[in-house]
Amino acid sequence: MDFFGLMTMIGGLALFLYGMKTMGDALSKMAGGRLEQVLERMTNNPVKAVLLGAGVTAVIQSSSATTVMVVGFVNSGIMKLSQAVGVIMGANIGTTITSWILSLSGIESGNFFVKLLKPSSFSPVLALIGVILVMFIKNTKKNDVGTILIGFAVLMFGMETMSSAVKPLADVPEFTSLFTAFENPVLGMMVGAVLTAVIQSSSASVGILQAMCATGSVTVGAALPVIMGQNIGTCVTALLSGVGANKNARRASLVHLYFNLIGTFVFMTVFYVMNHFVRFTFLSDTANGAVIAVIHSVFNIVSTIVLLPASELLVKLAHLTIPQSEGETLETSGKVLDERFLEKPAFAVAQCKNAVCDMAQLILKAMSLCVFIQEKYDENAVQTIMEIEQEVDAREDELSSYLAKLSTKPLSERDSKTINKFSRCITDFERISDYTKGIAFTQKKLYKGKEKFSKKATGEARLIYEATLEIVEYTVSGFIHGDKEMAFRIDPLADVISQIKKDIRKNHSKRLEKGRCSVELGLALTDMVTSLERIAKHCSNIAEEQMASETNQHALHQYARNVKERNELYKELYEGYTEKYSLEKLEKTSIIR
Secondary structure, rough: HHHHHHHHHHHHHHHHHHHHHHHHHHHHHHHHHHHHHHHHHOOOOOOHHHHHHHHHHHHHHHHHHHHHHHHHHHHOOOHHHHHHHHHHHHHHOOOOHHHHHHHHHOOOOOOOOHOOOOHHHHHHHHHHHHHHHHOOOHHHHHHHHHHHHHHHHHHHHHHHHHHHHHHHHHHOOHHHHHHHHHHOOOOOOOOHHHHHHHOOOHHHHHHHHHEEEEEEEEOOHHHHHHHHHHHHHHHHHHHHHHHOHHHHHHHHHHHHHHHHHHHHHHHHHHHHHHHHOOHHHHOOOOHHHHHHHHHEEEEHHHHHHHHHHHHHHHHHHHHHOOOOOOOOOOOOOOOOOOHHHHHHOOOOOOHHHHHHHHHHHHHHHHHHHHHHHHHHHHHHHHHHHHHHHHHHHHHHHHHHHHHHHOOOOOOHHHHHHHHHHHHHHHHHHHHHHHHHHHHHHHHHHHEEEEOOOOOOHHHHHHHHHHHHHHHHHHHHHHHOOOOHHHHOHHHHHHHHHHHHHHHHHHHHHHHHOOOOOOOOHHHHHHHHHHHHHHHHHHHHHHHHHHOOOOOOOOHHHHHHHHHHHHHHHHHHHHHHHHHHHOHHHHHHOOOOO
């Protein structure tokens, strides 16, 4: 091979790796995180876990990506270590699909229809369709399909280029002797492991081996140990992902390593012991892409069948390697935002939603406690509200930073809008928690000063508290379930709360003039009702964000005003809430006790 032949081979390798990454990223983006969410929820049955791991990996074309996701799941407490084992095994099976696709490039036949199955025949057509979809169609999903087709075409073109570039090496004795040396199981495994560790993709390294088969110098005996080593080398990605994670996540990466090490050791031992007695003649046969795919698949399937029943032993081995420290729980509690998920942006968006929903639930709890202490002061409830406020602040900081990083990733138009919505909503949720803290502080101050509102002021306060709790319930439920009808109820109720606040302040001024209320109590009442009104306004912001998120409206408040003007439902709801929370009816009902 001359200099230009070497450059052609390097160029083919570059296109091959780029095409594989492009196709995998586009497939993952098009899946929109749905596959990973299924993987997250359905792993209690070991066999089901294997099938799911294989299915997800076959779609996103990367066992490394699936394993990294699993490490992230375990680190976040979403998945137990025992559940992760089956998924990891399945990922090894799923990655073999790539080798079967690449083996199609070795099809040789004069039959027209058989030649059509060869990627070099249909890849140009796919590339043309992909370019048309990307350049001339303004539809995100179709653009993603186009990117997948282009990625596949580039992948196959790179494969063909590599194969063509290495063919002259068949006449180079040094190259032929190099692959003869690989028939040594230990050396072959080391080469396969190092190559895969460097490019961090077993699919890609297997593809390179398949391209080398074009020289005719690669025998089955030389390919076998290299493939075994490739399965070990792919563990490097998961091991690197475990750095900085908790102990259980590091154990998950070790389970991946032990599965491949033990599987390789058992497979190689049994195979070469049998070869010693039987003498497999096919080891000297020339390997091709299909043979490589068969070996790759058989090894991973057999390893899974043998080791799946012993999955608990793999878990115990991981625990022996990383012992459980005193006070350590077996699983982490709660879901956290793991940066490993950023490698799959669509899934990271889904995890962000989980985090924001958890934040919303905390807000509802804090508001419920505010209503409770208004009726009957409780120091523990006040302390809980203070703790919730600190927790919400911390989550808002974490989410803001995570969303900023996520926004730099390749996102679909829908996901991009979603994270923008989350960025604005978490600010409103955080402000609501600040106001609940302020209300709790005011209630504590009144209790310690032994100050009490008049019966009428107490009834008015109870009314606006109940209205605010209702609007927070609507906001949280509407946000979590994506219920726009629920969200639409918020704006009219927010306007009613604003009017109640004005009426309460007006009534307070009259009581103050008549000497029926002190200035201190008046200030406390004003602070509380003002905080409640602002909570309602932030609820309105969240609802309007939700209603406008799937439209092209950017001025949210203008959007809401336009809705009010043209929708009779708003007027009907407003009148209903005005009747329900009427101060005029207050004295005639049993609300005042």
